[in-house]
Amino acid sequence: MKNNHPTVLQAEGIEKFFYNPTKTQVLKKVSFKVKRGEFISVVGKSGCGKSTLLYILSTMDTDYLGKLHMDGELITGKPRNYLAHLRNEKIGFVFQFHYLLNEFSVLENIMIPGLKLGKLSREELEYRAMEKLRIFEMEEHALKKAYQLSGGQKQRVAIARALINDPLLIMGDEPTGNLDKKNSDIVFNKFKELAQEFKQTMLVVTHDQEFAEGTDRIIEMEDGRVIKS
């Protein structure tokens, strides 16, 4: 399905307003491109709008002005169900708070986006999920329930889940923000590894200066504007 468009994601003049309690503009004409294989971090002070930008780029937030292209396709104004399908197929998420489904085992958590996509059989997905777990040295925890893991382990599983459908792009919202130094190093190294070994395109919002410096490119934001990219 993937066509090999060199630009994975392109934002053109994205503007976003919050109306509660008063009308405030959080994003002001944000434009940039994400090329295939790039590992990008978005940095900026709290409240500069970087998370808001990420949710717009992730297609979950559709209430914005401007245009968004993904893989050469204009996705602004597409119906919600189509966007949900797009997220399932082309985007992998890693959030600050791991967000695994506690009702399921680690393995099932990783498999669910794949089952939803429905392109591979359950057996194939299980094999692939184990493969991803092996990358993160988590294979011995495969059958544990999600709530039985530590924070750092959860975050590694979350990254494995983001990878299951071989996404075009992985988005991270402060993936190390909630972890101690040791775990955040592990997670960061995994991101690095993905970028170098698998040429995975990644866009990560972070506070962590060290993390940002390790990426290919830093987009710096201030007051809803991109000041350096």
Added chain:
Amino acid sequence: MKWSLIFELSRALMLARFKQTAVAAVGVMFSITMFVTLLGFMNGLNTMLDGLVLNRTPHIRFYNEIKPNPNQPVDINDEFENTWKIIRSIKPSTSRLAIYNAEKIIQNLENDPRVLGVSPKIAAQVFFNVGTIDLTGVVNGIDVNKEAQLFAFTDYVTSGNFEELNQTNTIILGKGLADRMLTGIGDVIQITTAQGNKMQVKVVGFYQSGLGDYDNANSFASINTVQKMLGEPPSYVTDIQVKLHNLDLAPSMARELEQIYNIDADDIQTVNAQFETGTNIRTLISYAVGITLLVVSGFGIYNILNMMIYEKLDTIAILKAIGFNGTDVNRIFITIAISIGVIGGGIGLIFGYFACLGIDQIPFETEALPTIKTFPVDYNPKYYFIGASFSLITTYLAGFFPARKASGVDPVDIIRGK
């Protein structure tokens, strides 16, 4: 979208909140159990009570009514055509009670495809002579086999053998009447007809209908015995009783045949209108109670699903973030609701059936109802079917609004809120 994944997710959510889910299912189970039991029991009683009267009542009864002749001589005379006529002290005409050409009418009715069966009858007013006292009563001359076949006559013969009634000069007495006459089976009693004929008959059984007044005055003998008693020829019949395939046709058929045979006809609806009303209202009440129970359990499911959605907002948000759309989330919660309905309803139907079996075992013996030994229960599959459909409908509706709310959850709000 694959349903297997939806089922898997629903199952996981239900198991994660197993106690709540179980409570909801038990709620549905309880209400379905009560619904089925209530309707089975109510309708069992209804059928029995209606049977008391309706079984024995012909759908159409033909007879000659004693009434003044509508065509008085003064009306026929042209001389008084345009005058105001006053006639005093009119008496009923001496028209005979016997139905004219009864045999032909019976034959004709038996060939009618709408008719289940026809049974002739003679009702004769008599005195039962007990020593110096005369008790008034009625002897019904019946065609024994047809009466048994069409009007469940045998159900009400509590002692003795009804087939002995086929012999002449035998009688089955109403229980109340027999008690007053202090007679037992095998005794011979004397009857005097209204015309003064005396006759001795042998008691071969007792009859108990459950309606005390009826049993105090009525007795049964074969049609031949009564003809002989009255000194009438074998063609003498005062009533023709008709049972139809479809009871609802009775009023219109009664009107139609009344014209054709030039005879009076009563239909069951007109005579027993109050019974049908009573039955309808009892049924209505039991349905109302049953459905109320279901609606209450529906609110239970609604609450539990709402709670579940609040608890599982994170799960919903993450499902949406990884590519599940609103429809999928909606289906997950509808599936949960329907599963609760199917499981609770299924167990409820089984328990309801057991409860009915239980009620069926409880002894219920009254003087008035000789054939009933235990509480009557109706096992009509209709009630099980209605119970099952209602459990699905209420659980679906109970799930509908929470599911819609869940499908509308905005993942950004939830993820941001952390």
